[in-house]
Amino acid sequence: MKKLIIALVAGTTLMGVAQAQTPMMQRPYLGVGIATADRIQSLGGDGDWKAGFKLFGGYEMSDTLGIEAGWVDFGEEDYTVLTGGVANxxxxxxxxxxxxxxxxxxxxxxxxxxxxxxxxxxxxEQTASLSGFNRKDRDTHLYAGVGAQFKLSEQIALSVEYERFGKKQDFGPKPDVFTVAARYNF
Structure with a gap:
């Protein structure tokens, strides 16, 4: 056990020294994108893919590590469902x-x-006009994403990614989102 601890401390120290000798690319960035998500229409309708808007920004602490925050609007969708022979x-x-x-x-x-x-x-949020049906769901979940990025220049990059916004809900956008984005590094 002592050997493992010594190896971990030595490895961490060596990684820190090596990283200190390489220039760090600390820089903030902003981006915009188009996020597409499938819909769950629980009142009898069929879901379909809908494009939404994404804004995000972040800070790269090094070439490999950073932090990012963003907002995704999955867009509104209207559809009609027959309820007792009446269009809703x-x-x-x-x-x-x-x-x-x-x-x-x-x-x-x-x-x-x-x-x-x-x-x-x-x-x-889901609202049905005829029946007065209205339901809302707000929750916090684990978020994960994987993707690829292509630099057009030192300031501009394009990316594609798959994002997962928590678990599947009973209505609204599904948590699986595909995004195409552009970002600007300051």
Whole structure:
């Protein structure tokens, strides 16, 4: 056990020394994207994919580690459900806020893979006009994402990613989201 502790301390020290000798790329960034999520329409309707809007920002503490926060508006959706032979108009809406640690894996000068892990606060709402049905759900869940990024320049990058905003709900957007984004590094 003592050997393991000594090895961990020595390894951590060596990693710290090696990292101190490499220049750190500390910089903030902002980004925008299009996030697509499938819908759950519990009142008898079929779900479909809907594009929404994403804003995010972060801070890279090094080439490999950073922190990111963002907001995703999953967009509104209207659909009609027959209830007792009468058409009932249903509106569905959802959004999420998240904060996550981000780990980058540089492949070469322009291309990198990344993973994110954190928490998200999700909101879903569904309203049926004819029946007066209204339900809301707000909850906090584990957030995770994986993706790839391509640098067009030192300031501009494009990315694609898969994000998971917690668990599946009874209505509103599903937690599986595919995002295409652009970001600007300051």
């Amino acid at each position: 108009r249903v509106e569905s809406d959802g959004e999420s806020f998240y904060v996550a640690g981000r780990m980058n894996l540089p492949i070469n000068q322009q291309f990198s893979a990344f993973g994110k892990l954190g928490i998200s606060h999700n909101r879903a």
